[in-house]
Amino acid sequence: MSVATGRAWVFGDDIDTDVLAPGIYMKGPIEKMTPHCLEAVDPEFAAGVEAGDVVVAGRNFGMGSSREQAVLVLRHLGVAAVVARSFAGLFFRNALNLGLPALACAEAGRIGASHRVAVDAEAGDIQNLTTGGRYACEGIPEHLMEMVRDGGLVPHMAKRLGARSSRG
Amino acid sequence: MARTLAEKIIARAAGQDAVTPGDIVTCAVDLAMMHDSGGPRRVAPILESLQAKVWDAGKIVVASDHYVPAVDAESAAILDLTRKWVADNGIPNFYDMQGICHVVVPEHGHLLPGMFVVGGDSHSPTGGAFGCFMFGVGATEMAGVLVTGETWIKVPETILVRWGGRLGRGLSAKDIMLFLCHRLGMGGAEYRVVQYAGDAVEGLPMAERMTLCNMAAELGAQTGIIAPDAVTADHIRTNGGDPGDVASWQGDADATFHAVHDFDAGTLAPQVAAPHSPANAAAVGDYENVAVNQAYIGACTGAKAVDLCMAAAVLKGNRVAAGVRLLVAPASTRTTAEAAADGTLATLTEAGAILMPSGCGACAGYGAGVLAENEACIASTARNFKGRMGAPSADVYLASPYTVAASAIRGRISDPRDFLEGRAP
Structure with missing residues (x-):
């Protein structure tokens, strides 16, 4: 995982999966959903976000549904990482399973809208390039690090299954 | 240990x-x-x-x-x-x-x-x-x-x-x-x-x-x-x-x-959660008289057989208010069969309820019964996040099937106990 550097898009507490991935677009391809990601709370986000940008939020980010589209839609928009004070358990597992770094950071509130941040997911380190601040975060749980390095659960399993069949 | x-x-x-x-x-x-x-x-x-x-x-x-x-x-x-x-x-x-x-x-x-x-x-x-x-x-x-x-x-x-x-x-x-x-x-x-x-x-x-x-x-x-x-x-x-x-x-x-x-449990009053979070819950009295366009009895937490019986207990002998639609989506086909057999369905439809297919339905905006811009709904579902049940500007209030039914009768959020007093349980 390389260090991601981008602009921060800042949201509050309890951002739910219905505003991330509205149910009305769940039937179709992800491309039809991306323009509507977070539009109920920030109509500018989907059009303005650029590859490498970072979503920053308060507590309980991703609460609600098990739908992985809430992660896929962020990845599709090029979001490099999500930094939040805390995550909903399902979203956290989904994010890492899909290779989107999700970092719990007690100081996420120090990052303001449009601040430039550099996120080192593996080291659990965030630099605020706008203010010069530096924040430690919980980082990725040790037992999942290899999976995240592999790019998520599917490539990780492909590696494991490949290793198993080549051994067999 | x-x-x-x-x-x-x-x-x-x-x-x-x-x-x-x-x-x-x-x-x-x-x-x-x-x-x-x-x-x-x-x-x-x-x-x-x-x-x-x-x-x-x-x-x-x-x-x-x-x-x-x-x-x-x-x-x-x-x-x-x-x-x-x-x-x-x-x-x-x-x-x-x-x-x-x-x-x-x-x-x-x-x-x-x-x-x-x-x-x-x-x-x-x-x-x-x-x-x-x-x-x-x-x-x-x-x-x-x-x-x-x-x-x-x-x-x-x-x-x-x-x-x-x-x-x-x-x-x-x-x-x-x-x-x-x-x-x-x-x-x-x-x-x-x-x-x-x-x-x-x-x-x-x-x-x-x-x-x-x-x-x-x-x-x-x-x-x-x-x-x-x-x-x-x-x-x-x-x-x-x-x-x-x-x-x-x-x-x-x-x-x-x-x-x-x-x-x-003995001191609990009927609860209503205001938009857009279940955490916005308070006693029904705090939201009484909020007008609703739709009342929805559905979802995994709100349309099992006992839930339909709760709604029927309130609706029996009453009518859904003019201008309000009461949608009922039984949680399963077995629920529908049970409610048909014991007369619960008849009580609901006689009161003016509209029966919907069994499924997740309008709860998460996947099925029929979603809301238009600026509408208000009271629902027996589990979540009322912004935009979940249709238009982002729609308001969804969460409550028990009792309270949803009472609100359908008056067209305004209402305490179901008003309809149950003096009735045989």
């Missing part, structure tokens, strides 16, 4: 004598439940890319409940794909348009005390009512389970929530949960297990216990759970399952809890 029920189930699934909160363990999955939205259409491409087969078709159960019945080519294709995948993979337990997975799966006796179960839906904690450790996972994680038959869990601490006394007339499990959402907050449980106990909980039928466990999701819990008892065992037997020895799936009396909360 004394252990909670959840710790005992996880230890058994992990093949260990005991586990301690904070341990990260790999568990064998006893049952994997999927629906049409997050199930085959999402896991099939992953299994194909891995050239992998399902680990045990007999431990997989699939229910099509989100896109039912199909309304366009896209939803029809999703249901078609689901049927074909189930057939191709030899999945013996498939419930096609029979109702909501959380209701249909236990209706067929699949959930038994002590099981470690994953479901491809966030309301999978519902299964905790049967003494299972059951939690929701996303589609990629489900694909991993389908290939390996296992998944990881960081052993959670348990929060014990005890409700003493007895719920008053016109009160239900939904009122308990909305109260707890307000009291503990969304995410307040922080990945822990919420175990419900106390006289009021023990006095509830299984359908109501399912509502308690279901909405542990709203508290941010890993899951909810209730220790199985004679009510659990009878219910499982009635549905064709073998509950085993429920006495063997109990937490130790001196187990350690992260916290213990005690509440008195």
Whole structure:
């Protein structure tokens, strides 16, 4: 995982999966959903976000549904990482399973809208390039690090299954 | 060392004598439940890319409940794909348009005390009512389970929530949960297990216990759970399952809890949660006279047979207000059959209710009954996030089926006890 550097898009507490991935677009391809990601709370986000940008939020980010589209839609928009004070358990597992770094950071509130941040997911380190601040975060749980390095659960399993069949 | 029920189930699934909160363990999955939205259409491409087969078709159960019945080519294709995948993979337990997975799966006796179960839906904690450790996972994680038959869990601490006394007339499990959402907050449980106990909980039928466990999701819990008892065992037997020895799936009396909360069911007032969070709950009096365009009795937490009976108790002899639509989507086809047999459906339709297909329906905006811009709805569902039930500017209030029915009669949010006083129970 390389260090991601981008602009921060800042949201509050309890951002739910219905505003991330509205149910009305769940039937179709992800491309039809991306323009509507977070539009109920920030109509500018989907059009303005650029590859490498970072979503920053308060507590309980991703609460609600098990739908992985809430992660896929962020990845599709090029979001490099999500930094939040805390995550909903399902979203956290989904994010890492899909290779989107999700970092719990007690100081996420120090990052303001449009601040430039550099996120080192593996080291659990965030630099605020706008203010010069530096924040430690919980980082990725040790037992999942290899999976995240592999790019998520599917490539990780492909590696494991490949290793198993080549051994067999 | 004394252990909670959840710790005992996880230890058994992990093949260990005991586990301690904070341990990260790999568990064998006893049952994997999927629906049409997050199930085959999402896991099939992953299994194909891995050239992998399902680990045990007999431990997989699939229910099509989100896109039912199909309304366009896209939803029809999703249901078609689901049927074909189930057939191709030899999945013996498939419930096609029979109702909501959380209701249909236990209706067929699949959930038994002590099981470690994953479901491809966030309301999978519902299964905790049967003494299972059951939690929701996303589609990629489900694909991993389908290939390996296992998944990881960081052993959670348990929060014990005890409700003493007895719920008053016109009160239900939904009122308990909305109260707890307000009291503990969304995410307040922080990945822990919420175990419900106390006289009021023990006095509830299984359908109501399912509502308690279901909405542990709203508290941010890993899951909810209730220790199985004679009510659990009878219910499982009635549905064709073998509950085993429920006495063997109990937490130790001196187990350690992260916290213990005690509440008195007898003093609880009907609760209503204002937009756009279940945590915005307060006594119904705080929202009385808010006008509604739609009243919705539906979803896994709000349209089981007991829920329809609650609505009927209020609606009997009354009419839905002019200009208000009352939609009723029974949680399963069996629910519909039961409600037809005992006259509940007739009471609802005579009052002006419109019957809808069994499925997730309007709750998450997938099915029929969604809202227009600036409309207001009172619903017996579990979530009222912005835009969830249709237009982002629509307001959804959450309440029990009693309160939804009372509000449909007046066209304004109303206390159901006004309609129940003086009536025979």
